Amino acid sequence: GAAMLAWLWLWLCGCCGPARGLRIHEYLYFQVLSPGDIRYIFTATPAKDFGGVFNTRYDQIHLVPADPPEACGELNNGVFIQDQIALVERGGCSFLSKTRVIQEHGGRAVIIADNAYDNDSFYIEMVQDSSRRTADIPALFLLGRDGYMIRRSLEQHGLPWAIISIPVNVTSIPTYEMMQPPWTFW
Numbered sequence: 052g053a054a055m056l057a058w059l060w061l062w063l064c065g066c067c068g069p070a071r072g073l074r075i076h077e078y079l080y081f082q083v084l085s086p087g088d089i090r091y092i093f094t095a096t097p098a099k100d101f102g103g104v105f106n107t108r109y110d111q112i113h114l115v116p117a118d119p120p121e122a123c124g125e126l127n128n129g130v131f132i133q134d135q136i137a138l139v140e141r142g143g144c145s146f147l148s149k150t151r152v153i154q155e156h157g158g159r160a161v162i163i164a165d166n167a168y169d170n171d172s173f174y175i176e177m178v179q180d181s182s183r184r185t186a187d188i189p190a191l192f193l194l195g196r197d198g199y200m201i202r203r204s205l206e207q208h209g210l211p212w213a214i215i216s217i218p219v220n221v222t223s224i225p226t227y228e229m230m231q232p233p234w235t236f237w
Contacts, residue, residue, distance in 0.1 A: 079191055081162075081217035082230070084111065089204045091232040092219060095162060095191035098177040101147050102190035105160070105218050113212040114138050114162065116202055122149045126156055131211060133157035138193075138201065138213075141166040145180035150190040160189040160217070164198020171196040171234055196234055 082092045097104070113135040118127040121143035126132060137153040141163055153161040165175060177192050201213060221227040 079105070079217075080219040080221050081114075081215050082219050083114070083201065083213050083215050085214040086204050086208045086210060088208075089201055089213070089232070092221060092224070092227060092230045093193065093197050093201075093232065094235075095193045096174045096176075098146060098150070098179075098190040098192070101177075101179045101186050102150055103160075103187045105189050109136075109159070109215075109217050111214050111216065112136055112159065114201070114215045115212040116205060117153070120202075122152045122161075124152065126152065128211075129156040134159060135212070136160045136162060136215065136217065138162050138164060138198065140164055140198065141175075141195075145182075146177040146190060146192075147180045147182065147184060147186060150186040150188060151184060154186055154188045158188060160191065162191045162193050162198075164193040164201075165195030167195040168199040169196060170194050197232060200232065200234065 077097060079095050079097055080092050081095065083089045113131070115128065115131045115135050115137055117132070117137050117139045120140040122137065122139040123144035132153060134157060137158045139149050139153065139161055146163055149163055150161050163177065171194055174194070175192055177190060205213060224230065
C-alpha cells in the first residue's frame with residue numbers, strides 16, 4: 052500500500068534525480084502475425100528527438116532483419132528493406148545513423164533492438180547524435196530480449212522476414228495482456 056508507494060517514489064527520485072524529473076515513455080505497439088510461434092504484441096518506444104511518426108497503419112508489412120544487423124553502412128539485403136520495416140541491432144554507430152541507412156534503402160521505418168539480449172525491461176531513450184543530420188522515417192527502440200526472440204524464430208523457420216501489423220491500438224484489444232510475449236517483465 053502506502054509504504055510501497057513511498058518506497059517507489061524514493062527509488063524513482065534516487066535513480067532519476069530531481070533535475071531530470073519523471074518522464075513517462077510513450078509506447079507504440081506492433082503485432083507479429085507470422086511466424087506463429089511469436090504471434091505476440093510487442094512494445095516499442097519512439098526516438099525522442101529525431102525520426103518521423105506513423106501516419107499510416109500497416110495491417111501486413113514485412114519486418115526485415117538488416118544484414119549486417121547493426122546497419123551502420125551498406126546493407127547486403129537492402130533490396131528487401133524497400134517499402135518495408137527494418138529490424139536492426141543497437142551498436143556500431145548512432146541510432147540516427149542506423150535510421151538514415153534504412154531510410155536511404157527505402158525503408159518505411161526502423162525498429163532498433165537492444166544488443167543486450169537479456170534486456171527484458173529497460174527502454175533506452177534514443178536521442179539525436181551531434182551531427183545535425185535528420186531522418187524522416189519513424190525509429191523505434193525494442194527490448195533486446197524481444198529483438199532476439201524475433202530473429203531467433205525467423206532463423207529457426209528459415210524465413211527472411213516476419214509479417215507485422217503496426218501500429219496496434221491495444222486499448223481496443225480486451226485480451227492485450229494475454230497477447231504479450233511470455234518472457235515480458237511484469
